[in-house]
Amino acid sequence: MKNTSQKSLKYNPSITRNIGNKALTIISALFAIISLLPLILVISYVLIKGGSYINLDTLILEPEPPGDDLLSAGGIGPAITGTFIMTVIASMISIPVGVGGGIFLAEYSKSGKFAKFIRFGSNVLAGVPSIIAGVFIYAIIVSTKILFGSMFSGIAGGISLSILMLPTIIKTTDEALKLVPNDMRRAAFGVGASKFTMITNITLPAAFSSISTGVLLALARAAGETAPLIFTALFSRYYITSFDDLFYEMGSLSVLIYNFALEPYEAQNQLAWAASFILVVLLLSLNILSRWLGTLGVFSKNKV
Amino acid sequence: MLQRVDKATTPKFLLKRRPTLEKLVDVGFKNIVVAMASMVAVVLFSIFAVVYYESTESISRYGLRFLFSSAWNPVTDEYGAFTAIYGTLFTSIVSLLIAIPLGVGTAIFITENIIPKYLRNLIGIMVELLAAIPSVVLGLWAVFIMEPFIRPFLNIIYKQFGFIPFFGTQPLGAGMMPAILILVVMILPIITSISKDSLNQVPSKLRQAAYGIGASRWTTIFQVIIPSAISGITGGVLLALGRAMGETMAVTMIIGNSNNFSWSIFAPSYTISSMLANQFGEADGSQVSSLMYAALILMILTLMVNIFAQWIVKKLSLKYQ
Numbered sequence: 001m002k003n004t005s006q007k008s009l010k011y012n013p014s015i016t017r018n019i020g021n022k023a024l025t026i027i028s029a030l031f032a033i034i035s036l037l038p039l040i041l042v043i044s045y046v047l048i049k050g051g052s053y054i055n056l057d058t059l060i061l062e063p064e065p066p067g068d069d070l071l072s073a074g075g076i077g078p079a080i081t082g083t084f085i086m087t088v089i090a091s092m093i094s095i096p097v098g099v100g101g102g103i104f105l106a107e108y109s110k111s112g113k114f115a116k117f118i119r120f121g122s123n124v125l126a127g128v129p130s131i132i133a134g135v136f137i138y139a140i141i142v143s144t145k146i147l148f149g150s151m152f153s154g155i156a157g158g159i160s161l162s163i164l165m166l167p168t169i170i171k172t173t174d175e176a177l178k179l180v181p182n183d184m185r186r187a188a189f190g191v192g193a194s195k196f197t198m199i200t201n202i203t204l205p206a207a208f209s210s211i212s213t214g215v216l217l218a219l220a221r222a223a224g225e226t227a228p229l230i231f232t233a234l235f236s237r238y239y240i241t242s243f244d245d246l247f248y249e250m251g252s253l254s255v256l257i258y259n260f261a262l263e264p265y266e267a268q269n270q271l272a273w274a275a276s277f278i279l280v281v282l283l284l285s286l287n288i289l290s291r292w293l294g295t296l297g298v299f300s301k302n303k304v
Numbered sequence: 305m306l307q308r309v310d311k312a313t314t315p316k317f318l319l320k321r322r323p324t325l326e327k328l329v330d331v332g333f334k335n336i337v338v339a340m341a342s343m344v345a346v347v348l349f350s351i352f353a354v355v356y357y358e359s360t361e362s363i364s365r366y367g368l369r370f371l372f373s374s375a376w377n378p379v380t381d382e383y384g385a386f387t388a389i390y391g392t393l394f395t396s397i398v399s400l401l402i403a404i405p406l407g408v409g410t411a412i413f414i415t416e417n418i419i420p421k422y423l424r425n426l427i428g429i430m431v432e433l434l435a436a437i438p439s440v441v442l443g444l445w446a447v448f449i450m451e452p453f454i455r456p457f458l459n460i461i462y463k464q465f466g467f468i469p470f471f472g473t474q475p476l477g478a479g480m481m482p483a484i485l486i487l488v489v490m491i492l493p494i495i496t497s498i499s500k501d502s503l504n505q506v507p508s509k510l511r512q513a514a515y516g517i518g519a520s521r522w523t524t525i526f527q528v529i530i531p532s533a534i535s536g537i538t539g540g541v542l543l544a545l546g547r548a549m550g551e552t553m554a555v556t557m558i559i560g561n562s563n564n565f566s567w568s569i570f571a572p573s574y575t576i577s578s579m580l581a582n583q584f585g586e587a588d589g590s591q592v593s594s595l596m597y598a599a600l601i602l603m604i605l606t607l608m609v610n611i612f613a614q615w616i617v618k619k620l621s622l623k624y625q
Contacts, residue, residue, distance in 0.1 A: 017520050017523075018520070020520075020522065021520050021521050021522050024522045025418055025521070025522075027409065028409045028410070028412050028413040028416075028418075029413055029418070031405065031406045031409030031410050031413065032409065032410040032413040032414065032427060034406055035406050035407065035410045035431060035492050035496060036427065036430055036431070038434070038489040038492075039430055039431070039433065039434040039437075041445075041449070042434075042437060042441070042442060042445050042489075043437070045445055045449055046441060046445070096340070097340045097343050098340075100336060100337045100339075100340030100341070101337070101340045101341040101343065101344060103337050104337040104338055104340065104341040105341060107337075108334060108337060108338070114341075115341075117345070118341045118342070118344050118345065120614065121344045121345050121348050122344045123610065123614055124348060124607060124610055124611065125344055125347065125348050127543070127546045127547075127550075127606055127607070127609070127610035128348075128351065128550070128603065128606065128607075129549070129550020129551070129552065129577055129602060129603075129606055130550065130552065131550065131552045131577045131580050131581060131599075132351065132355070132550070132599055132602065132603055133351075134584075135355065135580060135584065135595075135596070135599050136350070136351045136354055136355065138584065139354045139355070139358050139596075140350070140354055163347060163351075166343070166344065166347070167344070170341075170344065194322065194326050194327075194329070194330045195330055195333075195334070196326075196329050196330045196333045199333075220436060221436075223438075224436075224437075224438025224439075224440070224441075225438070226438070226439070226440040226552070226553045227552040227553055227577070227581060230581060230584075230585065231584050231585045234585075254438060254440045254553075257440045257441065257443075257444055258440050258443070258553060258556075258557070261440075261443065261444045261447055261448075261557060262557065269448070272444055273444070276440075276441040276444055279438060279441060280437060280438075280441055283436050283437070283438065284433060284436060286436075287432075287433060287436045291429075
């Protein structure tokens with residue numbers, strides 16, 4: 001028996017293919033570690049460095065104009081409310097339109113030509129860079145002063161965010177409704193329901209948790225977007241005090257981070273870190289919430 | 305059949321018609337839903353139409369010269385986007401080349417049974433959470449933490465290899481290299497999560513068959529698993545390319561924003577989106593039109609990449625059902 005190593009059924013770690021396998025496994029583990037490293041670094045820096053600048057004043061005060069003779073740079077209160085308001089405006093536009101579009105794709109025209117075109121279009125729209133949405137809204141709303149003569153406004157910012165949310169919501173609604181078994185639709189028709197009743201009472205509730213997962217993910221993406229806001233909503237240091245203020249410049253967390261990170265003053269930079277702490281905590285919790293919602297549904301992706 | 309039934313003995317079967325209101329609601333609902341679906345097409349076409357319309361002045365004045373000139377002078381009204389187009393393509397392609405092995409490698413690591421399942425799920429979730437961090441926060445991190453950290457290493461490369469034009473200038477802070485690295489961080493989660501999904505969809509029969517005829521783990525991965533998941537992986541890579549081209553905030557904060565063309569990856573540069581973010585607010589007259597022309601080029605680039613991605617996924621996808 002000369003070639004025992006080749007004929008033995010025992011695992012021999014020293015032959016070439018086993019060494020090669022080990023090496024490749026270690027390389028892939030290394031790649032995974034390298035990929036995780038930035039996440040851990042970014043999150044820990046934002047939580048530790050940003051968290052250390054958080055106090056009650058930071059949360060509620062208005063930011064002071066930049067200058068180096070200041071003891072405190074104020075706070076990020078208006079930016080928090082601004083982000084909240086613009087995300088609400090964006091949701092009010094994109095949730096009805098997106099869910100409606102998804103209902104059309106899944107319930108009325110599963111594989112028609114028009115439906116295929118709309119699916120393709122929403123994929124393309126999802127790939128449009130976010131700054132283009134800002135340029136577009138600037139061209140049709142800000143520069144034309146179409147909204148009662150106001151130029152830069154929170155409403156324009158909200159509309160540009162809604163363009164970014166739309167494709168995600170359409171896609172998840174479409175896919176969530178497709179997961180609802182056809183038996184339920186036939187049963188509803190069988191007891192005499194109209195299509196409208198069937199959709200609103202049977203399929204939409206059945207797909208609710210998956211749809212809300214998609215809506216929350218879209219919301220999280222919109223709340224963190226900066227590029228569409230820098231020339232639609234611009235930035236403002238003041239709280240909004242009346243309904244009219246919606247038609248003027250509005251601050252947001254993300255634009256505050258962008259503006260204050262590039263200021264040469266330490267106090268402003270600290271505010272940028274504090275704002276990213278709030279933003280990251282908000283977005284991560286929205287993401288985790290949406291994951292949890294996704295596991296609840298009867299017909300969600302994770303279960304079927 | 306119905307005529308034969310004795311009307312006197314059987315109770316009359318009630319064939320109730322739907323009330324008009326219910327029918328109206330039904331038809332109305334369908335029309336509303338169709339209108340909402342059409343909004344996608346309307347928005348998409350109007351984005352194109354508006355950006356094209358706003359840039360007509362520049363297109364007719366500069367034509368294709370715009371693509372190959374790197375002049376950007378609002379005083380003499382001379383505009384060209386070569387630096388920005390080169391910056392966009394160079395940063396996105398180089399970052400993609402770095403991110404593909406890292407992302408696909410990670411995806412293989414968390415779909416193979418190398419480590420326990422709960423650890424693999426944990427890594428998968430963490431990678432997806434990385435995608436949730438907004439780009440402006442990554443930009444902030446890049447400016448204050450990453451760039452000061454890597455500058456000494458870049459300086460070593462400059463001192464050793466400075467004779468190569470790509471490393472020809474001293475790294476002094478913001479520049480193309482930090483922008484490429486932050487782009488890698490941004491597109492890694494996209495490549496990893498899409499590759500992971502398509503690797504998971506490969507039927508286990510294929511793997512078992514490969515093991516059965518004596519293939520080792522990595523022979524199976526390279527010869528069987530990756531070829532059968534290639535459509536999804538390619539789609540994810542192209543999607544990531546589109547995202548890298550359009551990425552704005554993190555790149556704007558770290559690339560240095562200079563329109564002077566340089567071969568060196570340590571020198572400040574521009575991308576189309578960072579040029580838009582920087583100048584659009586204060587621009588007027590023919591500068592707006594030139595910026596819109598640049599925006600149109602960016603749209604066409606990302607559109608081509610996206611359509612190609614959708615086409616290749618359809619073309620390459622193998623059906624296992």
